[in-house]
Amino acid sequence: MRIGDLARHAQTQAETIRYYERVGLLPETARTEGNYRVYDNRHVERLSFIRYCRGLDMSLEEIRALLRFMDAPNENCAGVDAILKAHIGHVSRRVKELQSLKRRLQALRRACSAPRESRQCGILSEISASSQQPTIAPAEHVGGTHGIHGKTA
């Protein structure tokens, strides 16, 4: 199997695969005479595992930690649960933040019911006024509302 086949099997891009190899999530593989990477089913499984975890929004570091458990099948797996628990914590916190954010944004929006000149816009006035107050603490381990860029095809 060459990199393109692996890419198709695991619904990833070849460049992502090379990237994972570079950062040590996938092992360096054997090469053909023409210097092409060669893969087998175990690579499909490992890559699919990684992609699935990414779909669960885990960071590469978290995934790396999970893979260490996969790679050491005799060790105690309590750490796996710990990783998941921590990750759920991040997600929960982020949900709460975004919900309160949403309420604030909706309140803001009610401040300008009808279009008028910017100078009198209720929304802009509200933001301006609020921004003179001290601010709330922002997210910590948790990403913004806006994209990380991968369509993660």
Next chain:
Amino acid sequence: MRIGDLARHAQTQAETIRYYERVGLLPETARTEGNYRVYDNRHVERLSFIRYCRGLDMSLEEIRALLRFMDAPNENCAGVDAILKAHIGHVSRRVKELQSLKRRLQALRRACSAPRESRQCGILSEISASSQQPTIAPAEHVGGTHGIHGKTA
């Protein structure tokens, strides 16, 4: 007022201020003879506005658009409402995604009630099994659970 004073007033770092200037959110300022940037209260207001919007998790592009309305006080402000509406949409979608994510993660966690050897870990087995299935579509305009890196002061 020099950059450090502005930073204190708006609870930002000096480097962030220089960054905003570079990307055009803050105007280039006058300089002292020693080449130090000079600011006044209008800069405090503008920067506070930006930081407040960042606290609302708006992207710099969205903020740039809002600032254009501030800078053109005679124009119709309907666009302001549109920006907010769209942003609320992003946030809502992200909340829903994260909530379903959380449920999936919690289900996963129930798959391994007691610590044992990694080889038999219910969580790892579950992920491995699931990852052989086709995946769900991921986020689109919306960031990961994990940090964009700014502690944002």
Next chain:
DNA sequence: CTTGACTCTATAGTTGCTACAGGGTTTTAA
């Protein structure tokens, strides 16, 4: 007149990829 606090520019790092550029290799079709 030197120490310390402040400022300047320029560049690299963070995350998780994506997208080239500028080559080489294999496969396919004329």
Next chain:
DNA sequence: TTAAAACCCTGTAGCAACTATAGAGTCAAG
């Protein structure tokens, strides 16, 4: 047989929104 198409390689730069250096200059106080 050969030439084009399709694939692969390495290396580097780009995205968001900063942060964090390095290496320099400026300015006030002791």
